[in-house]
Amino acid sequence: MARLLGASPVSPKQGGEHAGQDVEEGQADRKPLLPKKDDFVIGEAESGARAAIGQLFGRKYNAAFADDAELAVRAAFVVVLVGLPFLIPVGTFPRLDALMKAGVYTHGAIIFFIYNLYKTIGETIMNVVCGFRGTLLAVVNTWMMYWLFPQGVTESTPDYVFWAGVANGVLFISAMLVLNWQMSTTIFAVSNFVFFWMSFLQP
16 A cells, blocks of 8 residues: 555564554554563452451462462361251251251262362352253163163063163263263262162162
8 A cells, every 4th residue: 555655665673763663553552452460469459358368378479379278268167067967966956857867968968069169159150050960960861761660670670671771871971971071060970870870770
């Protein structure tokens, strides 16, 4: 375009007043849009309780360690809180005892919490959703097995029922490991299914 107008093009490599400038805008293009990583000061935007917690765990010295230490302390506190029903003597809270006896509240609640907790609320919720998804996959697969063979493996059932259950379990676990599921989905799908699987195969 510059040649058509009779002007000589200006190269950014050439010296002069146009060096380092945006030819189209006519302004210097020297200031980056985002600050460099080294320009951030860890904890400068924190205030109040958050800043105090960061100082307690030494965030200004090692931010990664502070985040992990804070997560560990929060997890330990909640695990103790969630595990209290198993430490309270039987008979103290009859309704709670009834829930535990019915299998509504079990040790699995603590395990589920430990596996799914992470540093942010969004990541934790995502892990919980994936954990439920894995549990649902295990339940649906087991339901299909019992739909085909309602009694499972017994002493009176034909041998092919046992081998069908074995094949189903091998295929299900292999699929969970091969497919690109989120880790929480795979863990809960396999860990829940193996109990259902053994119950199906046990005469």
